[in-house]
Every structure is written in structure tokens, then in C-alpha cells.
Amino acid sequence: MLLMRTPSTEEDNARIFGVLDHVQGRDVAVYLLGDGVLCARKGQAPLIGGGIERALCSGAKVVVGARDLRARGVPATELLDGLEVAEDLEGSFIDDAMERVDRVITW
Amino acid sequence: MVNQQKTLGVMIISPPFGNQYADHMCRTISRALDKGYRVEIFLYGDSVHAQMNAQRPKTFYPVGKVLKELIDRGAVVYSCEICSIARGYISGELKDGKKDYSSTKVIEGVQFTTIFGFAEMLNRADKVVCFGGS
Numbered sequence: 710m711l712l713m714r715t716p717s718t719e720e721d722n723a724r725i726f727g728v729l730d731h732v733q734g735r736d737v738a739v740y741l742l743g744d745g746v747l748c749a750r751k752g753q754a755p756l757i758g759g760g761i762e763r764a765l766c767s768g769a770k771v772v773v774g775a776r777d778l779r780a781r782g783v784p785a786t787e788l789l790d791g792l793e794v795a796e797d798l799e800g801s802f803i804d805d806a807m808e809r810v811d812r813v814i815t816w
Numbered sequence: 817m818v819n820q821q822k823t824l825g826v827m828i829i830s831p832p833f834g835n836q837y838a839d840h841m842c843r844t845i846s847r848a849l850d851k852g853y854r855v856e857i858f859l860y861g862d863s864v865h866a867q868m869n870a871q872r873p874k875t876f877y878p879v880g881k882v883l884k885e886l887i888d889r890g891a892v893v894y895s896c897e898i899c900s901i902a903r904g905y906i907s908g909e910l911k912d913g914k915k916d917y918s919s920t921k922v923i924e925g926v927q928f929t930t931i932f933g934f935a936e937m938l939n940r941a942d943k944v945v946c947f948g949g950s
Contacts, residue, residue, distance in 0.1 A: 711945065713840060743836045799840075799847040806943050807822055807853060815946045 710737065711802060711815040715744040716753060725816050729764045737769040738810065740802045746777040749788050765791045774798035823854040825941025827934070830948030831862040832879035837948040838866050839877040842886065844945070849889050856941065857886075858934045859895040859926075863948060864903055867895050867926045880923060887925035894937065897928045 712725060729737070739761065741749055748761045749771070765771055771792040778785075778794065785794065795801050806813045826845060832838040845855050859866055871880035887893055897915070901908040906919045906928060917928045938944060 713837065743840055797847070799844045802844065803848045803851055806945065807824060813943050813945055
């Protein structure tokens with residue numbers, strides 16, 4: 710899943726995280742790009758950023774873009790534990806999307 | 817081992833500059849081309865503004881310039897004919913039995929097609945990624 714939306718759009722995120730909740734137990738990779746990196750911050754309300762925390766707890770791989778974190782002033786200390794920070798997020802996403810996964814969802 | 821015959825299909829529906837979707841698209845496609853994949857892009861709705869010639873953003877990501885570079889590197893860019901006519905990029909009028917897609921307003925290399933062309937692109941693509949939204 711490639712997620713590019715801010716966590717403050719509650720309706721969108723309710724849909725996104727609803728999808729994530731229903732894929733527990735399967736191999737899932739979530740790539741946070743652009744405003745999507747804001748979903749990776751700790752301490753968010755359950756309906757806002759909590760979906761990423763639940764995805765991590767269920768074993769999903771979550772990758773967040775370093776360039777977009779820097780652009781938004783989000784330091785590594787504010788990120789959820791267990792996610793990966795990638796300098797080349799687009800390259801990692803292409804590797805997964807083209808060679809490793811059955812389906813790609815973008816939001 | 818990367819299969820160099822695989823094709824990434826990309827649809828974008830958001831315009832450049834108002835948000836970052838076009839930037840994300842260009843960067844993602846650039847990495848796909850770096851890795852040897854074929855890439856086909858479909859510009860739909862307001863995203864056809866990415867095809868505008870001579871964009872001059874002073875501080876924003878230069879979507880038009882990068883889109884032309886992607887075309888030069890082998891990416892195939894299709895633009896929605898109806899969306900482009902509506903926004904004044906092409907006339908689409910019949911001329912000598914063919915639709916007139918000539919334009920000085922559009923980046924060289926952009927091809928025009930209909931939504932049926934998009935459906936054909938989906939058939940060719942191994943994976944499809946969509947950028948943009950409300």
C-alpha cells in the first residue's frame with residue numbers, strides 16, 4: 710500500500726485503516742510518502758494515526774520516506790517503533806510493487 | 817532478478833503544484849525507469865495540466881521539465897483527449913479525416929487517447945499505481 714494522505718483527514722483514514730485491519734495475518738507492506746509520513750508519528754488518536762501502529766503490531770512492514778520526514782520537520786525520536794526509514798522510498802516501493810506483491814493499493 | 821519486460825502503469829488525476837501528487841509520481845517513475853521497467857502514464861482530469869509547455873515554477877518541483885525528461889528516457893505519456901480539449905490544450909476537431917492533436921501548448925512526446933486507451937494501458941500493465949485524489 711502506498712499512502713500519501715495526511716492522517717488528519719479522518720474519513721479517508723477510517724477507510725485506509727479499515728482496509729489494514731482486514732488484512733491482518735497476510736503479508737502487507739505500507740509505504741508512507743509525502744503527507745503520509747505524518748501517520749508514522751507516535752501518540753496519535755486511535756482513529757487518526759493509530760492504524761499504522763496496529764499494522765505494525767500485526768506484523769506489517771511499514772516504510773517511511775526520509776526526505777518527506779525532513780521536509781516536515783519530523784525527527785526520528787517522534788516515530789513509532791518498528792518502522793523503517795528509507796532514503797530511497799520510491800525505489801523500495803518499486804521493488805516491492807513490481808517483484809514481490811500481488812496487489813498494489815494507493816491512497 | 818528484475819524482469820525488464822514488466823510494465824508499470826500509472827494514472828494521475830491531480831494537477832501539479834496544488835499538491836505533491838505529481839511530484840511523487842515523477843520521482844516514482846524515475847526510479848522505475850532506473851530499474852529497467854517500462855512505464856506508461858495516463859493523465860486524466862486536472863492532471864493534464866502537467867503536460868503544459870514552458871512551465872516556470874520558481875520554487876516548486878518542476879513537473880513539466882521532469883515529465884519531458886521521463887518521456888526522453890522512454891516513459892510513454894498518454895493524455896486524456898476529452899480532458900485536454902476541455903482545458904484548451906488541443907482542438908480535437910476533425911482535420912483531413914483525423915482528429916487534430918497539434919498544439920504548441922503541450923510538451924513534445926505526449927500522446928492523446930481516450931478512456932478506452934486507458935483500458936488498453938491497464939491490459940498491458942503488470943502493476944498499476946494511481947496518484948491523486950480530492
